[in-house]
Structures are given as C-alpha cells and as structure tokens.
Amino acid sequence: MKAKILLLFTIFTLIACKRETKNDSFETVSVSKLVELRDDKNSFHLKSGNFNYSIEKNVLPFKRIVLLSASMSGYIGELNAENLIIGVSSPEYIYSEKIGNLIQQKKIHNVGSEQKYDIEKIISLKPDAVFTNYIANFQNTYEVLKNNGIKVIFLDEFNEENPLEKAAYIKVFGKLLGKEELAESKFKEIEKNYNTLKTLASKAPNSPGVLANEMYGDIWYLPGGNTSFAKLVSDAHGDYILKDNSDTKAVTMNFEEVFSKSKNIQFWLNVGNHQSKKELLTVNPFYAKLNVFNHGKMYSMVGKEKGKANDFFESGIVRCDVVLKDYIKILHPELLPDYQLTFMKELK
Numbered sequence: 001m002k003a004k005i006l007l008l009f010t011i012f013t014l015i016a017c018k019r020e021t022k023n024d025s026f027e028t029v030s031v032s033k034l035v036e037l038r039d040d041k042n043s044f045h046l047k048s049g050n051f052n053y054s055i056e057k058n059v060l061p062f063k064r065i066v067l068l069s070a071s072m073s074g075y076i077g078e079l080n081a082e083n084l085i086i087g088v089s090s091p092e093y094i095y096s097e098k099i100g101n102l103i104q105q106k107k108i109h110n111v112g113s114e115q116k117y118d119i120e121k122i123i124s125l126k127p128d129a130v131f132t133n134y135i136a137n138f139q140n141t142y143e144v145l146k147n148n149g150i151k152v153i154f155l156d157e158f159n160e161e162n163p164l165e166k167a168a169y170i171k172v173f174g175k176l177l178g179k180e181e182l183a184e185s186k187f188k189e190i191e192k193n194y195n196t197l198k199t200l201a202s203k204a205p206n207s208p209g210v211l212a213n214e215m216y217g218d219i220w221y222l223p224g225g226n227t228s229f230a231k232l233v234s235d236a237h238g239d240y241i242l243k244d245n246s247d248t249k250a251v252t253m254n255f256e257e258v259f260s261k262s263k264n265i266q267f268w269l270n271v272g273n274h275q276s277k278k279e280l281l282t283v284n285p286f287y288a289k290l291n292v293f294n295h296g297k298m299y300s301m302v303g304k305e306k307g308k309a310n311d312f313f314e315s316g317i318v319r320c321d322v323v324l325k326d327y328i329k330i331l332h333p334e335l336l337p338d339y340q341l342t343f344m345k346e347l348k
Helices: 002-022 072-078 097-104 119-125 138-148 161-169 170-176 180-201 227-235 256-263 279-283 285-289 291-295 318-329
Strands: 028-030 037-038 043-048 051-056 065-067 085-088 130-131 151-154 209-212 221-222 250-253 267-269 298-299
Touching: 002 043, 028 250, 028 318, 043 151, 043 170, 051 072, 051 151, 065 072, 065 318, 072 085, 072 170, 085 097, 130 221, 138 151, 161 180, 161 318, 170 180, 180 227, 209 221, 209 227, 209 291, 221 227, 221 256, 227 318, 250 256, 267 291, 267 318, 279 285, 285 291
Parallel strands: 065 085, 065 130, 130 151, 209 267, 267 298
Antiparallel strands: 028 037, 037 043, 043 051, 221 250
8 A cells, every 4th residue: 555655746746847857948949040039037038240238027918118210110010009109210211001090199208319319218218128120329328228227229221131930029028028829820821821822933934033132422332142032032032243242241243344244134123212113214324235124124222212111121021922922923913813912013
C-alpha cells in the first residue's frame, strides 16, 4: 500500500514539475531578421535591430501613443487603432483620412517634424510610448523623452529585405496596443494573399525587364538586389535590372551606367510622384534617351496621393500583397484582367 502511495506521489510530482516547466518557458517569436518578441511572467520583451526593450505587462496595452514616422500609421490603420494616437509629426505627410479627421478635431496634435520635434509638446501630452525610426541626429531628443518617463521605441521597418517581414511588424503593434488577435489575423490574410499572387505570377510565360526609381541631381538611386523592392519584382515574375546585386540598400549609378544596363528594359517602376512624361522631362531631359522612356511603359507612385501624403508609403508598407498585385498587373496584365491599379499610375 505504501509503495502504491509512493508511486502515485512520484507521478503527481513529475506532472506538476512538467506543468511548472511549461508555464515558466516562454518562446521567442521571430517577426523578421531584425525583430523578435518574447513574453515572460511579468514583462514583454522586444528586440528591434540593435535595441532591446523590456516592458512591464502592467503598463500594457498602451493607450496614448505618438508617431514620428508616417509609415507607422499604416500599421495603426490596419488595426483600427487610430483613436490611440495623440500626436504625430509632419501631419501633412499622413494620408489616412481617419487620422486627418482626428487632427482636425484636435484629438491628435502636431508635434513638429524631422527638422525639429516639439519636445515640450510631446512631454505635455504624456504619451505611454513614442514610435519612430531611429535617427542618430535626434539622440539627445530621445534621451530627453526617456528621462521624462516616456518609452521611445525604434522600429526601422525600412531596413527589412522581405516585404512580408516588413508587413509582420503589425504583430509588434498588435502586442503593444492590445490588438494581438487582430494583428495575427491581418498578417495571415496578407501572407495568404501575397503567396497566392506569387504563385499566380509564376505561371506567366515571360519575365520582363524592370528599371526602378529616378535620378536626384547627377545620381540615380536604384534599390539593391536584396531589398524588399527587388523581392517584390522577383515575386511578380519580373527581371529586375539589379537582380544579381547583393546590396540591401540603394545602389548609386550615373546616367551612363543606367543607360547601358537598361537597353532591353520594358518597364520602369516607381518613377517618383510624377504625373506625366512631359513633367518628368522637365526634371531631367536625359530620360528621353532611354529606350524604356520611348518604347516601354512607365509607372509612378501617385495612385493614392493627396498633397504631400502618399499612401504607398503608409498602408503600402503593411499591405505588400496589394503592392505585389499592382506589379503583377503591370508586368502581366493578362493574369489580373479585372483588377485596377491601387498605388501605381501609368505615365503618359
């Protein structure tokens, strides 16, 4: 009898230990190459690039946030969390109609720009957190905010090389804003759409040549071969001019170099925010020498633009599936006969 009781006690102890081990082990979730999330009993841990945050769970979800980057409003919009924003910088660059209305109602305040943030205004708003891309020149500003008890969270989504990993930042906002289930659901939808479109594009019989961006002064800045743009073009079954390049940042070339490499290019994408070929030539008349200018098709990013605001750099950041759909429609229109472009517009 004693032996039986001892056996039962041992089994119970083992089960209890397993349960305790399970409860005390917390999995690290990889959002991208740059971002990781992890929960423990009392804190939420976020690794974002070179920055690490431990946020006490008793202060989550954040109820009052400030955005210092317009691109982040795209994630907030997908989560229907605009009401949590109390301040934005450079509101003229924000496309969101909901955020615009809240600014007009003075529920969201203007806190300056990347030329000069209004630190006193930000502190007076008493935000739970400020979200921004890291800009080294503003290190002193960040320190002042931190010293006033404000969490400054750096999310550099523009450094991501994979469009879906860039979109996955929605999970970070979901976690911090109490919208975790919605964020997971939204990302799964985006991911499913993207992969379905990628499969569709792979059925195209050809892979047309693609040129991108434009010149600033004497320099042409092209996305490197390992950027999210290059990945999007590849997934749209296009042949990007720098597909064999390994850079994750912009590659600089002069006009002669681009002219030499683009002789057989059929499509020129992301041609700034120009409205016509004539307008483009007023910026740089040398474009008229390009074969793609005279015989190909050109598309600028003005499909959803108003004033200085452009939704391509807002909701287009998180809705990479829609951007991919635009590129497929451009490169292989027969695959999406009923679809109308969202972010892109053909230059005539």
